[in-house]
Amino acid sequence: MRLQGRTAVITGAASGIGAETARRFVEEGANVLVADMNEDKGQAVADELGSDRARFLKVDVSKEEQVAAAVDEAVDTWGALDIMFNNAGFGGALGPLETTSVDDYDLTMDVLVKGVFLGIKHATRVMRPQGSGSVINTASVAGMQAGWSPHLYSVAKAAVIHLTKSASLELGEHGIRCNCICPGPIATPLAAGHPATTDEQLEKFKTAVGKTQLLGRVGDPADIANAALYLASDDSSFVTGHAQVVDGGAFAGKPWRKQGAWITDAKPIRMYRPEDR
Numbered sequence: 494m495r496l497q498g499r500t501a502v503i504t505g506a507a508s509g510i511g512a513e514t515a516r517r518f519v520e521e522g523a524n525v526l527v528a529d530m531n532e533d534k535g536q537a538v539a540d541e542l543g544s545d546r547a548r549f550l551k552v553d554v555s556k557e558e559q560v561a562a563a564v565d566e567a568v569d570t571w572g573a574l575d576i577m578f579n580n581a582g583f584g585g586a587l588g589p590l591e592t593t594s595v596d597d598y599d600l601t602m603d604v605l606v607k608g609v610f611l612g613i614k615h616a617t618r619v620m621r622p623q624g625s626g627s628v629i630n631t632a633s634v635a636g637m638q639a640g641w642s643p644h645l646y647s648v649a650k651a652a653v654i655h656l657t658k659s660a661s662l663e664l665g666e667h668g669i670r671c672n673c674i675c676p677g678p679i680a681t682p683l684a685a686g687h688p689a690t691t692d693e694q695l696e697k698f699k700t701a702v703g704k705t706q707l708l709g710r711v712g713d714p715a716d717i718a719n720a721a722l723y724l725a726s727d728d729s730s731f732v733t734g735h736a737q738v739v740d741g742g743a744f745a746g747k748p749w750r751k752q753g754a755w756i757t758d759a760k761p762i763r764m765y766r767p768e769d770r
Contacts, residue, residue, distance in 0.1 A: 494521055494522040495521045495522070495722065495726040495727070495728065496518055496521040496522045496523035496575075496576070496722070496725060496726060497521070497522030497523075498522060498523075499522070499523045499524070499573075499575035499576060499725075500523065500524045500525075500526075500567050500568075500570075500571040500572075500573050500574055500575050500576070501518050501523050501524070501525050501526070501567075501574075501575065501576035501577070501578060501725065502525075502526045502528055502563050502564060502567050502574065502576070502577050502578065502612075502616070503515050503518070503525060503526070503527060503528060503578040503580055504528045504529070504552060504554050504560075504563070504578065504579055504580050504581035504608065504612060505528075505529055505554075505580040505581030505582060505631075506525070506527040506528055506529050506535065506538060506580070507527065507529035507530075507531040507534035507535035507537075507538055508529075508531070508534055508538075508681070508682065509679075509681035509682065509714050510580060510631065510676070510679065510681060510714045510717045510718065511527075511529065511578075511580045511581070512527075512534075512538050512714070513713075513714035513715050513717070513718040514578060514580065514714075514717070514718040514721045514722075515527055515538055515542060515547065516538075516541075516542065516718070517715070517718040517719065517721070517722050518576070518721075518722065518725065519542045519543075519546050519547060521722060521726070523546075523575075523576070523725075524546055524547070524567075524570070524571045525542065525546065525547045525548075526547070526548050526549075526550060526563055526566055526567040526570070527539045527542075527547055527548065527549045527550070528549075528550050528551075528552035528554075528563045528581070529549075529551070529552065529581070530551060530552065530553055532549075532551050535549045535550075535551070536549045548566065548567075548570055550562065550563050550566050552581075554579070554581045554604060554607075554608030554609075554611060554612065555600075555603035555604050555607055555608055555611075557611050557615075560608070560611040560612055560614075560615050561611075561615045563615075564577075564615040564616055564618075564619060568619055573619075573623065574616060574619040574620060574626065575620075575625070575626055575627065575725075576626070576627050576628075576629070576725045577612055577613070577616035577620075577626070577627075577628045577629070578629045578630075578631075578721055578725070579608065579609040579612035579613065579628070579629070579630045579631065580629075580630075580631040581604065581608055582604060582605050582608075582631060583604060583605075584642075584643065584646060585597075585600075585601035585604070585605060585643060585645045585646045585649065586598060586600070586601045586643065586644075586645045586646075587643050588643075590644055593644070593645070597645075598645060601645045601646070601649060602645070602649055605646070605649035605650065605652075605653065606649050606652045606653060606656070609630050609653050609656060610656065612628070612630075613628055613630075613656070613660050613664075613671070616628055617664060617667075617669060620664075620667070620668075620669045621664075621667045621669065624667060624668040625668045625669065626668070626669040626670070627669070627670050627671075627672075627724060627725050627729075628660070628664070628669065628670065628671040628672070629671075629672055629673065629674065629721055629724045629725060630653050630656070630657050630671075630672070630673040630674070631653070631673065631674055631676070631717075632650045632651075632653040632654045632657070632673040632674065632675045632736060633646070633647075633650040633653075633675055633676060634675050634676070634677050634738060634740050634743065634744045635647045635650050636649075636650030636651035636652070636653060636654045636675065637651070637654065637675060637736070637738075637744065638744070650675075653673055654673055654675070654736045657671055657672060657673040657734065657736065658734045658736070661733045661734035662734065664733075665733050665734075670724075670729070670730075670732065670733040671733055671734065672724045672729070672732060672733060672734070672735045672736070672737060673735075673736050673737070674717060674720050674721060674724070674736075674737050674739055675736050675737065675738045675739065675740070675744075676712060676716075676717050676739055676740060677706075677711075677712060677738070677739065677740020677741055677743040677744060678702050678706065678711040678712060678740070678741075678743060679711060679712040679713070679714060679716070679717060680695060680698065680699045680711050680712065680713055680714070681714060682695065698711070699711050705748075706741050706742070706743060706748075707741055707742035707743065707745070707748050708741040708742060710741070711741070712739065712740065712741055716739055716741075717739055720737055720739045723737075724737065
């Protein structure tokens with residue numbers, strides 16, 4: 494019960510990482526406001542968790558008044574806000590830069606960057622007076638190195654990482670920690686390519702991508718939920734300004750088995766000894 498009596502707002506909590514984190518937080522004793530644009534799925538998650546422990550609110554994270562309303566709803570319902578998990582996101586604009594419209598650029602940045610900014614802004618107006626709190630943002634390994642995802646998604650996630658570090662410098666003086674999680678390949682509809690991905694398509698994604706991973710599998714939403722739990726709890730009380738990579742080793746480099754026989758099958762070189770001279 495590492496979050497006993499604490500209150501969290503989780504954006505993008507109707508499915509995937511957000512929904513699994515909501516479940517994990519409630520298991521650990523937290524009250525959770527499930528914030529998402531999908532009313533049916535969001536309400537279903539809240540109903541599953543129980544009306545005394547969870548509430549649903551329709552929230553578009555690109556709209557400041559809606560993010561502010563989510564924070565206010567949590568405080569009005571449970572009397573505090575201890576954890577803000579800015580998790581909502583989507584794939585954003587696709588394709589070459591020359592064919593990307595300004596409208597698609599604006600929408601991508603509004604959701605992936607401005608949504609995080611607004612979550613930090615309105616969470617900290619509550620956390621600052623109480624002198625405590627944990628802000629967690631969902632970034633990505635795509636924000637640490639190019640080539641993992643579409644242009645604007647990579648740029649946006651890099652901005653989230655830097656915003657996290659910059660915000661931590663201000664908020665730390667008020668007892669508020671600010672960290673982000675950088676997932677690698679995670680078995681969610683978003684990673685598989687479409688919000689309406691079927692279970693069968695998701696299994697095919699897990700099988701195909703799992704073969705390329707160091708640990709032989711893609712990540713599950715629970716892997717990120719456990720990382721969020723760590724950052725939300727007192728277990729990470731001395732951790733702030735940190736980008737926590739949770740990717741099964743994908744960002745570390747190419748799997749040993751794929752590095753070529755000249756490395757994997759080479760005979761070891763005997764250590765040099767003075768007496769060999």
